[in-house]
Amino acid sequence: MMQQNDFHTVRGYQLLAQGDKQLTSAMEDYLEMIYRNIRKDGYMRINTLAEMLNVKPSSATKMVQKLTGLALLDYKKYGIIFLTERGKEIGEFLLNRHNIIEKFLKCIGTTDDILTETELIEHNIGSNTLKNIDLLTRFLDIHPEVITELEQFKRECSSAGDPSLGE
Ligand code: ZN
Numbered sequence: 551m552m553q554q555n556d557f558h559t560v561r562g563y564q565l566l567a568q569g570d571k572q573l574t575s576a577m578e579d580y581l582e583m584i585y586r587n588i589r590k591d592g593y594m595r596i597n598t599l600a601e602m603l604n605v606k607p608s609s610a611t612k613m614v615q616k617l618t619g620l621a622l623l624d625y626k627k628y629g630i631i632f633l634t635e636r637g638k639e640i641g642e643f644l645l646n647r648h649n650i651i652e653k654f655l656k657c658i659g660t661t662d663d664i665l666t667e668t669e670l671i672e673h674n675i676g677s678n679t680l681k682n683i684d685l686l687t688r689f690l691d692i693h694p695e696v697i698t699e700l701e702q703f704k705r706e707c708s709s710a711g712d713p714s715l716g717e
């Protein structure tokens with residue numbers, strides 16, 4: 551059964567497969583954050599962006615100018631940022647990618663800081679891996695008994711003192 555956002559996910563895989571290699575990890579972080587905020591408020595302010603990303607407003611301005619040069623942002627005046635159509639498309643993909651990885655880490659029961667782990671993984675993952683992770687978590691959605699069995703297996707390993715657990 552196709553879910554409503556499958557179309558966008560598929561386009562996302564294609565975006566990644568095409569490899570927008572002009573984008574650095576930092577640029578991706580900016581675009582993802584701007585997209586999150588614009589989806590909510592309709593625009594993004596330079597000062598808010600700088601605060602959210604923990605950078606100086608001058609650094610945020612520099613990066614926003616770069617992304618504007620790549621035709622991903624529309625930034626003219628008053629410190630207010632908008633996304634271009636292309637920027638929206640990539641921003642949507644970046645947020646989707648983030649959510650797919652975060653959901654996967656929750657599924658496997660990661661107890662480390664999930665946000666930090668997601669941020670580390672998301673910039674380096676290939677399109678085929680992302681697609682398979684997405685399919686796996688969607689499979690687990692419709693087969694929650696697999697997660698229950700996984701949890702049971704983990705408890706057995708841990709009570710048997712499985713050395714591979716290392717903790
Ligand atoms: Zn992210």
